[in-house]
Amino acid sequence: MSKCRGCGAPVQTTNPGSRGYVRADVLKRREDSFYCERCYNIIHYNRPLPIGAEDLDMREFIAAVAESKALVVNVVDVFDLEGTYVPEINDYFPDNPKLFVANKFDLFLPSVKRGKILAYVRAFFEEKGIDAADALVISARDREDIDALLAAIKSRQTGREAYFFGMTNVGKSTLINALVGRAKKTPGEITVSGYIGTTLDFIEAPLAPDLSLIDMPGIINARQATNYLDYANQKKLVSKKPIRPRVYQLDPGQTLFIAGFGFLKFISGSRSSFVVYAANALPVHRTRLENTGEFYERHRDDILKIPNPAERERLGKFARYDFTFGPEKVDITISGIGFVTLAGAGRVEVYCFEKIKVGIRKAII
Ligand SMILES: Nc1nc2c(ncn2[C@@H]2O[C@H](COP(=O)(O)OP(=O)(O)OP(=O)(O)O)[C@@H](O)[C@H]2O)c(=O)[nH]1
Numbered sequence: 001m002s003k004c005r006g007c008g009a010p011v012q013t014t015n016p017g018s019r020g021y022v023r024a025d026v027l028k029r030r031e032d033s034f035y036c037e038r039c040y041n042i043i044h045y046n047r048p049l050p051i052g053a054e055d056l057d058m059r060e061f062i063a064a065v066a067e068s069k070a071l072v073v074n075v076v077d078v079f080d081l082e083g084t085y086v087p088e089i090n091d092y093f094p095d096n097p098k099l100f101v102a103n104k105f106d107l108f109l110p111s112v113k114r115g116k117i118l119a120y121v122r123a124f125f126e127e128k129g130i131d132a133a134d135a136l137v138i139s140a141r142d143r144e145d146i147d148a149l150l151a152a153i154k155s156r157q158t159g160r161e162a163y164f165f166g167m168t169n170v171g172k173s174t175l176i177n178a179l180v181g182r183a184k185k186t187p188g189e190i191t192v193s194g195y196i197g198t199t200l201d202f203i204e205a206p207l208a209p210d211l212s213l214i215d216m217p218g219i220i221n222a223r224q225a226t227n228y229l230d231y232a233n234q235k236k237l238v239s240k241k242p243i244r245p246r247v248y249q250l251d252p253g254q255t256l257f258i259a260g261f262g263f264l265k266f267i268s269g270s271r272s273s274f275v276v277y278a279a280n281a282l283p284v285h286r287t288r289l290e291n292t293g294e295f296y297e298r299h300r301d302d303i304l305k306i307p308n309p310a311e312r313e314r315l316g317k318f319a320r321y322d323f324t325f326g327p328e329k330v331d332i333t334i335s336g337i338g339f340v341t342l343a344g345a346g347r348v349e350v351y352c353f354e355k356i357k358v359g360i361r362k363a364i365i
C-alpha cells in the first residue's frame with residue numbers, strides 16, 4: 001500500500017478530513033512518492049489540518065517493535081526529561097537493545113557543559129530504574145552529534161532495523177532526516193513540526209544496505225501542557241532557539257507567573273533567585289503575593305495570554321504543591337513548559353493546572 005512520505009499515513013482519496021488524504025489527480029501524477037494534504041499544509045504553510053494522532057493505537061506499534069527485537073532508539077527532550085521519558089520502556093521492549101538519546105541540547109546556552117548534562121541525564125534514568133549508562137546528549141542541529149549518533153546506532157544494531165521511539169515532539173523525525181542527510185547528502189523527507197502528533201505511522205528511511213532507520217508516531221503525554229493547546233500555541237512552546245534564562249531576585253511575599261499556566265508563591269525564606277527556563281515566547285510576570293488571585297483573573301488573557309479560554313477549559317482545575325528548597329539548588333519542573341531553578345532557601349507554593357505534571361528535582365544547571 002502506498003504511504004505518504006512525510007507522515008507515513010496510508011493513502012486514501014475519499015476523505016479530506018482524515019489521515020493520508022491525497023486528491024486523486026495528484027496521486028495519479030505522483031504515485032510513487034507524494035505528500036498527503038496534511039503534510040503539504042504543514043510543510044508549505046506551517047498550518048496543520050485538524051487531523052490528529054490521538055486515536056492511533058500505540059500498543060500495536062509497540063508490539064511490532066518488541067517482536068522484532070531490533071534496536072530501539074529512545075529519544076527524549078533534554079529540556080523536558082520528566083515530560084518525555086517513557087516510564088514503561090523496559091516493559092514495552094524487554095528483549096530489544098536500547099539506546100537513550102537526549103535531544104535538543106542546543107536549547108541550553110553555549111556556556112552549559114555537555115558533560116554535566118550527560119551525567120545528569122544518566123543519573124535521571126538510573127533513578128527511574130532505566131539502564132542508560134551509555135546515553136547520548138545531542139542536538140539534531142549539530143553534524144558531529146549526528147555522526148556520533150550514527151556510530152552509536154551501528155555499534156548496537158542487532159538486525160537491519162533501528163526504531164526511533166519516544167514521546168511526541170522530541171525530534172525523532174528531525175534526527176532521522178539529519179542522519180539521512182549526512183549519509184546520503186540529500187535532505188531527509190519526513191515531515192517535522194512543532195505540533196504534537198506529526199508522524200502517523202512507521203516510515204522507513206534506508207541508510208545503507210544493512211541499516212534502515214524506522215520512524216514511529218510519538219506517544220502523546222496526557223500530563224504535558226502541549227497536549228491541551230490549540231495548534232498556534234503548541235508550536236510556541238516548542239523552542240527552536242536557545243532558551244534565554246529569565247532571572248528574578250524574589251523576596252518572600254512575591255509571586256511569579258509562568259504565563260497563565262501557573263504561578264509560584266514565595267511564602268517564606270530568604271531573598272532567592274528564581275530562574276525561569278521556558279520558551280522565550282511565554283510571558284513571565286512578577287506580582288505581590290496578596291495580588292495573585294486578582295492579577296490572574298484580570299490579566300490571564302492580556303498579559304499572561306497563554307493558555308486561552310478554550311485551552312483553560314481543557315486544562316481543568318488548578319492543583320497546589322508545597323515545596324521547600326535550599327541550600328541546594330532545585331528545579332521545579334512543569335511538563336511541556338520547562339522549569340524554574342530556585343537558588344536560596346525557603347518555601348514555595350506552586351499552583352498549576354492539575355493535568356500538567358509538576359515536580360521538584362536537583363537542579364540540572
Ligand atoms: N532546538 C531544537 N529543536 C529541535 C531539535 N530536534 C527537533 N527539534 C524541533 O522539535 C520539533 C519536533 O520535531 P519532530 O522531529 O517533528 O519531532 P517528533 O519526535 O518526530 O514528533 P512526532 O512525530 O509528533 O512524534 C520541531 O519543531 C523541530 O524543529 C533539536 O535538536 N533542537
Ligand SMILES: [Mg+2]
Nearest residue numbers: 172173198199
Ligand atoms: Mg515525527
